[in-house]
Amino acid sequence: MSLTNVFGIAGSAMSAQTIRLNTTASNLANAESVSSSLDETYRARKPVFALKPTEPDAPIENPDGLPAGQGVQVLGIVESDAELRPEYNPTHPMADEEGYVYYPNVQVVEEMADMISASRSFQINAEIMNTAKQMMQRTLQMGQG
Known part of the structure; x- marks a missing residue:
């Protein structure tokens, strides 16, 4: 793998973590929203990531035998x-005909941990890009001397 590929790989990881952070923020913002029906209740969301594959003819570059x-x-x-969280509260203005209101299935502690993890992953990838940039600059400086 060339050093220039590092920028694309780290950049895609930073974009993915940004989506993860935005999804987590949306979950936290809706954690205590109330609904009068199961169908209208907010449900926690999670992004699904995958390896961005190389070209089909790419050489195998790791010990696992995978490209x-x-x-x-x-x-x-x-x-x-x-499961959503139903709560019996017949006096609530959003209560259904049986007296229940429904809360999202967002676990706030889990979302906070996910936010810290995504933020740290973003930061690490930014550091990787910075290190690669410094290495390229030093390589160019070697050619000047």
Whole structure:
């Protein structure tokens, strides 16, 4: 893998982590939203990542016998199928005919941990890009001397 590929790979990882951060922020913003029906209740969302493949003829560059990837791609965003939180509260203005309101299946502690992880992953990839840039600059300086 050439050093110039590092920028594309780290950049795709940073883009993926940005999507992850935005999804987590959306989950946290809707964590306490209330609905009067199961169908209208917000459901936690998670991005699905995959290895961005190389060309089909790419040489095998790792001991696993797999071709090296070219970064991260986001396949989509899926909704959690975890149970929603019904709460019996007949005095609530959003209560259904049985007296229930429904809260999202967002786990705030899990979302905060996910946010910290995504933020740290973004930061690490930014550091990787900076290190690669410094290495390229030093290589060019060697040619000048």
